[in-house]
Amino acid sequence: VVERGKLKAIMECGINAPNGQNKQSWEVRVVDSPEVMNEIKQIMIDAYDEKVVGCFRGAPVMVFIARDLSYDFSAYDCGLMAENMMLAAQALGIGSICLGSPVRLINDNPACAPILERLGFSEGYELSLCVGLGYADEAPEAKPRDKSKVLFVK
DSSP states (O other), X not given: OOOHHHHHHXXXXXXXXXXXXXXXXXXXXXXXXXXXXXXXXXHHHHXXXXXXXXXXXXXXXXXEEEEETTSTTHHHHHHHHHHHHHHHHHHTTOEEEEESHHHHHHHHOGGGXXXXXXXXXXXXXXXXXXXXXXXXXXXXXXXXXXXXXXXXXX
16 A cells, blocks of 8 residues: 555645646545445446456556546546656656556446445546556566657658
8 A cells, every 4th residue: 555645745746737727627536445445346346247356457546537527628637637646656666557447347337326426526527537556566668669650740
């Protein structure tokens, strides 16, 4: 588990990410309680099956980020926030992983509505991203990137 002080520092970096028109068009819920995480996992198991808990990749802390549906660029703001959090985590020696599959599993199944109720996002917000945090038990090499997709326009 990541210490609460480090989580607060990571969240501080997240909320200071650039965002369109300073709308801060996101809401964040940090779940660092194993009991709450187990509740969330159980709801997902009941809605799907036991395999779905693998979507959290074993992270002991899960950050749920919701976007403001009334602002077209809120998805970008959420992405910038998540990246800031992940960079801050790295600087503090904490591993991170950006996850989309829990979002789809939770948003697409009405049986997972109790998860959204538990997270308590405001009206007009939709779960958009999850970031897992924890002390990494591996350090894999980065996968190759396609540099040919970057072109300098003359």
